[in-house]
Amino acid sequence: MVSAVASDEVSAHAVAATVTDPELPMLTLADLGVLREVSEQDGRVVVAITPTYSGCPAMDTMRDDLVHALSGAGYAEVEVRTVLRPAWSSDWITDDGRRKLAEAGISPPGAAPRHTGPVPLTLGPPARSVRCPRCGTGDTELLSEFGSTACKALHRCRSCHEPFDHVKEI
Template sequence: MVTMLHNDADLRQRAWDVAAQVVDPEIPVLTIADLGVLRDVAVVDGQVEVAITPTYSGCPAMNMIQLEIELALEREGIRHSKVYTVLSPAWTTDWMSDDGRRKLKEYGIAPPQAASSRRALFGKQTVACPQCGSEDTEVLSEFGSTSCKALWRCRSCREPFDYFKCH
């Protein structure tokens, strides 16, 4: 019995490591682990089950992410996996890794602010430009290149940029 539990733990870790490397199709510099979309991996009756949570309800990337997880697991010899979506608790930007936030900034997308940002206190949001670092920025549209981003512009360097919305 101990051997079986050990094998399940090894399989779970192996499956987690494989799933964690799947990239977000909308922001290919981020993995689903960076985003916090990968919620859990379990082994149930010998079958790998992967739980994912969308960044927002109705996210069109989720079908592609599910397929990419299944394919990645299959390539590693993990067959007959089950990938399912978990909506509760709802995804939050607090689940993003520090590495993921760094990757977003390096990619030219302003990372989400912490839940305790100035906006939470005063209703005013200040977003630093990922190009030049200036906080003299303005929102152009609450809808950016994808539904999880807003379009902003820096008044200093005049460059437009996406801001990953807080949830």
């Protein structure tokens, strides 16, 4: 903890970058790419975050955790803003974040699909090449398009037979 006046040694950005995602606690908001901007002026901190999905139920917890961490570090006035443009992309997850996901048994996303026009309507689940985070094989199957959270799908490895979450590419 820092004294009642924010220390020059601990920037607001450094404090905000330590806050973890409530649904993926192995990742910080910075790892996830949700932490967009942190600005400081005269003891006031403004943090901008972007949800992974519109209506993400974790946004209130992220906001509360950011305010708590920054207040605890001595920043008296903290405002957290939600920024929707540009929309979050799974491409914003850092390489370190992808490594942490795999180490936790969650398959990290591949490259997000790129569309240069209308998004085609398909009736089945999207085709993904998903690798098992435990044994590394690509011989996996989709069990459910929605896993433990809306941003993850549930898969099973056909080789080691273990189920696992996969962070969806968006």
